[in-house]
Amino acid sequence: MRASNNVSRVTTDQIMDLERYEAARPALAERVRFEKQRRRIHVGEHLTFLFENAETIRYQVQEMLRIEKRTDAASIQHEIDTYNELLGSAGEIGCTLLIEIEEPAERDRKLREWTELPAHVWVEVDDGRRVAGTFDPRQISDGRLSSVHYVKFVVGDGAPVAVGCSLPGIDARTELSVDQRQALMADLSAAAKG
Structure with missing residues (x-):
């Protein structure tokens, strides 16, 4: 399976028209599934971090345009601008954090109990530092978390080795596999060139 192109x-100019995208969609979906698998990190029972790169974002833009049947330049640019916000700049990696709790009543209770979660999420780098995440403030409201958050980690020159959460009741750390480390380092390298 081919890895990301590091853009x-x-x-x-990278967005295909709807007809071309429809024809290319099965192959692109398979490639993006591979990229997401390399960047999906489960922490504890309920947290999933999906680190994004240009390829996963491009696919999301194409899917939104496909679903909404939008082809005008302003709509395309709006989707690109919106999704590009998820990507990190030089020395920074961005992710979508999913709080996954199936049972609705339990999910509602936990999202109210875990309002301090943004202060407890981190990426550990190779020198042992724990880098706190920066959450998109538009997704945080008083008294309740959203089940989806956009988070960035400024790791600088550090190489990510683990992802974790220190919130009491969730306290967990997941060591990154070699493949996951390589994927995140490729993303940091692309952002540095970007």
């Missing part, structure tokens, strides 16, 4: 941002 740091999605641009309009």
